[in-house]
Amino acid sequence: MISDSPLVLAATRRPVPHTPVWFMRQAGRSLPEYRELREGTAMLEACRTPDLVTEITLQPVRRHKVDAAIFFSDIVVPLAAVGVDLDIVPGTGPVVPAPFRTRADLDRLPDLTADAIPDITESVQRLIAELGSTPLIGFAGAPFTLASYLVEGGPSKTHEQTKALMHGDPQLWNDLCERLAQISGAFLRVQVEAGASAIQLFDSWVGALPRADYTAYVQRHSTTALAAVADLGVPRIHFGVGTGELLDLMGAAGADVVGVDYRVSLTDAVARLGDSYAVQGNLDPALLGAPWEVLEARVRAIVDEGRKAPGHIFNLGHGVPPHADPDVLTRIVEVVHEHSAR
Ligand code: CP3
Numbered sequence: 001m002i003s004d005s006p007l008v009l010a011a012t013r014r015p016v017p018h019t020p021v022w023f024m025r026q027a028g029r030s031l032p033e034y035r036e037l038r039e040g041t042a043m044l045e046a047c048r049t050p051d052l053v054t055e056i057t058l059q060p061v062r063r064h065k066v067d068a069a070i071f072f073s074d075i076v077v078p079l080a081a082v083g084v085d086l087d088i089v090p091g092t093g094p095v096v097p098a099p100f101r102t103r104a105d106l107d108r109l110p111d112l113t114a115d116a117i118p119d120i121t122e123s124v125q126r127l128i129a130e131l132g133s134t135p136l137i138g139f140a141g142a143p144f145t146l147a148s149y150l151v152e153g154g155p156s157k158t159h160e161q162t163k164a165l166m167h168g169d170p171q172l173w174n175d176l177c178e179r180l181a182q183i184s185g186a187f188l189r190v191q192v193e194a195g196a197s198a199i200q201l202f203d204s205w206v207g208a209l210p211r212a213d214y215t216a217y218v219q220r221h222s223t224t225a226l227a228a229v230a231d232l233g234v235p236r237i238h239f240g241v242g243t244g245e246l247l248d249l250m251g252a253a254g255a256d257v258v259g260v261d262y263r264v265s266l267t268d269a270v271a272r273l274g275d276s277y278a279v280q281g282n283l284d285p286a287l288l289g290a291p292w293e294v295l296e297a298r299v300r301a302i303v304d305e306g307r308k309a310p311g312h313i314f315n316l317g318h319g320v321p322p323h324a325d326p327d328v329l330t331r332i333v334e335v336v337h338e339h340s341a342r
Pocket of ligand 1: 076
């Protein structure tokens with residue numbers, strides 16, 4: 001039963017047979033079989049093609065024996081589905097040629113309904129049939145991170161335009177984030193209704209904000225997105241990069257599990273979060289290139305720290321880098337399972 005899978009048990013803070021492990025971006029360019037399959041198909045098109053989505057999602061599960069599959073898609077897929085003109089540029093990320101800056105731009109963000117994404121339902125259903133007892137994690141981008149791509153027009157290190165809008169026109173900012181929370185929540189709901197066993201809300205770039213701004217301008221919108229699946233009974237993971245100062249606020253937004261990047265130890269994260277949340281993380285992806293002995297010792301240390309948490313899902317602190325050696329990931333899964341076996 002999927003409800004007895006190590007991932008769901010850990011997420012809901014129940015005893016596990018071993019620490020579950022999966023990797024953000026486990027599907028993707030680190031796998032030669034992925035590069036081969038993606039040859040000649042644009043990213044956004046691949047995300048809307050059930051044959052490709054199903055196969056790409058399964059590749060890392062077969063190869064690494066991870067404890068969960070993550071649905072192959074992208075945080076901007078639901079934005080494209082409601083009609084936003086955007087592209088995913090290889091080596092860069094999502095690019096929006098006409099950035100969102102004025103009230104009139106809200107007209108370009110209609111609500112997302114399930115009938116706009118029948119292929120997502122089909123892909124999830126096919127995956128559930130193939131995955132058997134391995135849970136599928138659905139996901140969406142959180143309103144702040146989606147807003148950053150829309151307002152900046154592409155990836156940004158400083159999020160200057162986004163912060164200028166947030167502080168300069170809070171009403172427009174809130175209206176924008178309300179629309180994004182609906183879209184994000186609807187995307188999550190479609191995946192769970194089709195059979196996903198858990199979800200992760202990615203607020204990858206929200207670590208750029210101080211606590212006061214997170215509380216004033218962001219938290220309620222992430223709460224709305226997470227609340228869209230609250231009645232469906234699946235665990236909800238809430239993740240960001242550089243969000244050590246926001247962990248408790250991200251938990252309080254409606255998460256069961258809080259993602260921790262490598263800047264804060266799991267021990268410190270638990271001290272900040274208390275007993276009410278499981279944690280996910282937090283191996284620094286850069287260490288994938290370190291000598292195996294060094295890496296293995298770090299993996300074991302993280303498993304040991306995680307045992308003291310109310311629940312622990314092993315993961316990287318951020319996504320698998322494209323140049324990572326996939327065999328190293330497979331070995332990490334083996335070590336986590338062996339070292340954590342109860
Ligand atoms: O295996 C998985 O984790 C599932 C697939 C997944 C992708 N994107 C596939 C993808 C997930 C969960 C995402 C989410 C996503 N997309 C996030 C949140 C996660 C994070 O990393 O913080 C963000 C910020 C994006 C936006 C985005 N899309 C970026 C930054 C990039 C990388 C650009 C690049 O080429 O370096 C993308 C494209 C993307 N999304 C790729 C993949 C496999 C690479 C595209 C390719 O293979 O050509």
